[in-house]
Amino acid sequence: MGAYENGVNKANNAHKQGQTPDYNKMTPQERDAAKAQMDKLQGKK
Structure with missing residues (x-):
């Protein structure tokens, strides 16, 4: 996995x-x- 996937995970x-x-x-x-990803999870756009 790449850095992007690691950060999202x-x-x-x-x-x-x-x-x-x-x-x-x-x-x-x-x-x-x-x-x-945290912004997405917390409902920010």
Whole structure:
């Protein structure tokens, strides 16, 4: 899997647990993907 999928997966897993992903432990690409995914999960456009 690529960085994008990793970031999305980390966001999904954190969201399921009611948490925020640990962006500090991610690569820049993962962080961008995770932030975008969290926005989607939280209903932001």
